[in-house]
């Protein structure tokens with residue numbers, strides 16, 4: 356059976372938590388056993404926007420399950436000759452591949468493909484909307500830290516308007532019972548926010564109440580031309596400095612999906628300090644992507 360993952364909002368809390376528990380089982384499984392799970396399967400990577408960790412992490416996850424990855428070189432493809440995304444995907448599928456992991460600059464591009472393709476479609480980030488596996492890996496990081504998220508308060512800070520990570524994190528965290536606060540200046544707020552999620556403009560008064568803070572990069576490439584964001588003012592108000600970190604209770608952790616703009620939303624000492632879970636997040640990405648690939652591919656062939 357072919358199963359798509361386009362966003363977390365459409366799958367529900369139960370499935371989200373199931374992927375997270377399956378990720379824990381898969382990461383502890385002996386290699387020889389794990390490699391049989393999706394043996395013989397083929398996953399095509401179609402990344403139309405830059406990616407470091409997501410792409411490599413999906414690739415490692417597929418290999419660990421015994422599947423093969425075909426990396427589609429979008430620069431050297433007929434997409435550059437005006438072939439539509441749909442025709443490109445249909446052409447690849449005609450070769451008998453099983454799943455497509457896609458990153459695209461336009462919102463809903465994976466949803467559209469999922470309606471019209473034979474193989475599974477897994478969203479690796481669409482525009483400003485969703486990045487479901489990032490939501491899952493961030494949730495796994497928090498659950499590994501705190502056991503459960505009931506009564507926990509998490510702030511997502513910075514360019515939440517253009518961040519697809521924010522879009523998926525807030526669904527993932529609220530599904531596990533956490534309280535989520537989005538912290539941003541008015542011009543960087545987002546609209547697709549589920550009930551219960553609140554906005555704050557000021558970060559400092561919140562800090563003593565937090566269990567975790569997720570810092571986000573300003574998505575310069577997506578800022579409207581008319582929005583002249585003043586970086587200095589942003590830094591003064593939102594940068595996670597050592598002084599701000601000291602205001603978060605001692606058990607509180609720091610997260611960031613990467614790529615970081617050091618010196619803007621976060622300083623080196625915090626990013627590399629003992630309360631940072633940034634590299635732990637990366638490690639967990641492989642585990643949740645194995646869970647999603649297994650679910651989507653439905654086993655070996």
Ligand code: NCD
Nearest residue numbers: 409480486520572612613614
């Ligand atoms: C992000 C993305 O591409 O959505 N990175 C990631 O996948 N971990 C965040 C970003 O680009 O800022």
